[in-house]
Amino acid sequence: MPAMGDLPGAVPGATVAAVVPCKDEADRIAATVRAVASLPGVARVVVVDDGSSDDTARVAREAGADVVRHERNRGKAAALETGVRRVRELDAADAGRVRPAAGAAALLFVDGDLQETAANLGVLTTPVLDGTADMTIATLPAQLTTGGGRGLVVNLARDGIRRLTGFTAVQPLSGMRCLSPRAFESATPLARGWGVETALTVDVLRAGLTVVEVPCELQHRVSGSDWRGQLHRAGQYRDVWLALVRRGWRPWHRG
Ligand SMILES: O=c1ccn([C@@H]2O[C@H](COP(=O)(O)OP(=O)(O)O[C@H]3O[C@H](CO)[C@@H](O)[C@H](O)[C@H]3O)[C@@H](O)[C@H]2O)c(=O)[nH]1
Numbered sequence: 001m002p003a004m005g006d007l008p009g010a011v012p013g014a015t016v017a018a019v020v021p022c023k024d025e026a027d028r029i030a031a032t033v034r035a036v037a038s039l040p041g042v043a044r045v046v047v048v049d050d051g052s053s054d055d056t057a058r059v060a061r062e063a064g065a066d067v068v069r070h071e072r073n074r075g076k077a078a079a080l081e082t083g084v085r086r087v088r089e090l091d092a093a094d095a096g097r098v099r100p101a102a103g104a105a106a107l108l109f110v111d112g113d114l115q116e117t118a119a120n121l122g123v124l125t126t127p128v129l130d131g132t133a134d135m136t137i138a139t140l141p142a143q144l145t146t147g148g149g150r151g152l153v154v155n156l157a158r159d160g161i162r163r164l165t166g167f168t169a170v171q172p173l174s175g176m177r178c179l180s181p182r183a184f185e186s187a188t189p190l191a192r193g194w195g196v197e198t199a200l201t202v203d204v205l206r207a208g209l210t211v212v213e214v215p216c217e218l219q220h221r222v223s224g225s226d227w228r229g230q231l232h233r234a235g236q237y238r239d240v241w242l243a244l245v246r247r248g249w250r251p252w253h254r255g
């Protein structure tokens with residue numbers, strides 16, 4: 001894959017490392033990996049297979065990703081942490097060999113289910129690479145498939161972030177994010193499971209860094225309204241709630 005410095009208009013030596021956490025994404029991951037690899041500046045695509053019971057790891061590898069596997073499922077945040085560790089190992093191995101300046105200039109977190117639409121993620125990397133933002137967050141248009149959510153988790157995350165930081169997030173749960181290394185450090189260790197995005201926004205803002213939401217033409221698999229979808233939302237609610245409480249939010253303090 002090309003290094004950022006090889007591309008027209010690129011910051012010399014700057015690279016983007018993409019981390020794609022995946023659980024049972026064999027049907028979608030190949031298209032997602034290819035689309036992410038085609039983005040300007042993306043030098044690596046690391047897929048973390050978070051204990052899938054399908055062929056995600058093999059399909060991702062065949063599509064050109066570097067793949068790390070959790071033998072058992074550990075949740076999205078743990079998958080992101082494993083992915084970033086892998087990026088650093090690869091950077092260290094390349095230091096003084098392939099890219100003397102070494103080290104990813106930006107981390108791009110991408111869900112595994114975006115398929116071809118992941119090719120539109122370039123709008124997230126530019127502000128981080130040119131230094132105008134430390135973390136960009138994709139906001140998604142109306143989805144072609146509709147879901148059964150009632151906004152409970154979204155509202156909890158939005159309200160908690162606003163009360164802790166003053167920032168009103170349009171789509172507080174969006175997992176498509178680009179981070180500068182210092183933004184990632186400010187949020188490490190990551191909050192567990194589905195709390196990771198909410199906590200990232202709070203921690204990066206509290207570190208005095210700049211966070212920007214950027215509209216991005218993405219389509220993803222929307223959770224349904226069946227029992228499986230509602231169970232998923234219950235897990236999201238628990239993790240977001242815990243992430244907020246651990247950062248000082250108290251549900252009974254209104255305003
Ligand atoms: O145990 C798990 C479960 C999921 N995933 C992956 O995490 C990503 C997001 O999961 P998904 O089921 O698509 O999440 P959504 O229901 O769409 O959740 C929304 O809300 C989440 C936070 O609650 C964010 O992480 C997502 O980016 C956002 O799309 C996908 O690549 C999954 O394969 C894991 O790595 N480990």
Ligand SMILES: O=C(O)[C@H](O)COP(=O)(O)O
Nearest residue numbers: 149150151152153154223
């Ligand atoms: O479907 C969604 O948008 C998420 O799972 C969050 O669910 P919610 O609609 O209950 O906030």
